[in-house]
Amino acid sequence: MINDTFAYYQDLLAGALEHISDALTWTVIQPITGTPTLAELMERMGLQETDLEPARPVDLTGELEEGMFVGRSGSSFIVFEPNGYQTSLAEVLLRLSAGARACSVSWGVTTPGDLLYAVHGRMVTSLAIYSSEWRFGAQPYALDEELTVLERVAAPEPGHPDLHTAAAMAVVEAATGVRLDLDWLAQPQTLVRREAKVPRLDLPTGGLSELDPDLDARLRLADPSVQALAVQRAVTEVLTQHELLNEPSVRAGLDLLASGQLAAYPPGLVGRDSLTYRLQGDYEARRFEVPGDQDPRRARWQAAQALVSAFGVYLYRYDVFQPLVSVYFAAGDQWPRVRRALKGLLG
Incomplete structure (x- = not known):
């Protein structure tokens, strides 16, 4: 039909x-x-x-x-x-x-x-x-x-x-x-006539503000050092959840993230034949077999993408919490545990 x-x-x-x-x-x-x-x-x-x-x-x-x-x-x-x-x-x-x-x-x-x-x-x-x-x-x-x-x-x-x-x-x-x-x-x-429009409000669209508006608001009110720590903690959580910590590009990326040295991606994280490219290919090859929110291949890819987005915050001026969007999808039913950990950083 x-x-x-x-x-x-x-x-x-x-x-x-x-x-x-x-x-x-x-x-x-x-x-x-x-x-x-x-x-x-x-x-x-x-x-x-x-x-x-x-x-x-x-x-x-x-x-x-x-x-x-x-x-x-x-x-x-x-x-x-x-x-x-x-x-x-x-x-x-x-x-x-x-x-x-x-x-x-x-x-x-x-x-x-x-x-x-x-x-x-x-x-x-x-x-x-x-x-x-x-x-x-x-x-x-x-x-x-x-x-x-x-x-x-x-x-x-x-x-x-x-x-x-x-x-x-x-x-x-x-x-x-x-x-x-x-x-x-x-x-x-x-x-x-379309001239008399409602003034466009500065409404957040997409991102963490729609997925979890409460956490988004709490984090945006926090000190920038706490914000950076929250992103680092969340990205590490989902990489651990999906057993990606032993990947060389992930270890190198987390070290750079912890040190704040994000001038360039570590080798093997992005680009053709990289970890992220391979995980995305695994997902897209069979993406219609199960709903996206139930697909472990998508969650695994998004765990790697969360680390990629953390570099994007510095390299391309992404929103500081853009990595948490990928964290959300990577965490799946573990998101409540991740958000509790992030709230715990706020005191």
Whole structure:
């Protein structure tokens, strides 16, 4: 069934939406408690009724540079934004999901695509459509079944179409039961000026702030020396858990991490034929055999990746707690033990 849906969106993007398919956002809002009016939805998006313009069909020629189209599909609302992104902002989508569920897919010409799913004002699942195995939110795997179509899309090759956007649209339909069809696009829909947007808040997205917001906040309030010790402790914990301490590149990396000498990766940690490359290959070769959160090969790879990310903090200015994202996935059901150890460092 979802394969048919995937094919439908491939045809839609290559056909009717061809001229606007490079950058758009499609959001579905399904009220659970009550039925918000259009004016209430506008308010949640930081807009007013004075921002409305006469209803019109969606311009599929690419001539309309900016515009948000809002309309109904059964009991649901659809927001369609050619070359727009307002409903993909976390602070807007969370407001739209108050007393409702909201699912949004968005991509741009120079920005990677995202898929977000919020319910009752909480972000349930968020992911980049090109890296669907890395999911964040209150229930990262709530859309496991729907996301299978996106997980099976291979990286595009030169001369071949990129199928991630069509697959992500198929996920939205599978999750909500709402289809973006030509009849809806052809009917007059409310047109909204996009200039009056909600000011974008400095909200942390992804990373430890979504996986474990409490620990993230506690660590960010700590002294930098304690932060560095926490990362070192956590990385060592998962490398020990996955019996990687005897790997020469791991021993050398931990020595450098302890001494603060992170000017370059130790030999054998990254690059072709390295430990991390080999562990990633082991995982990807059989990645669809079991769910990612139950796959010991992924956890083992992420243990090595945690050490790699620790170097990235210094070499590429990663967020200081980026290694803890890999630690989280490497630890699996041992994460509560790891976080207790890190909290213990905070006094």
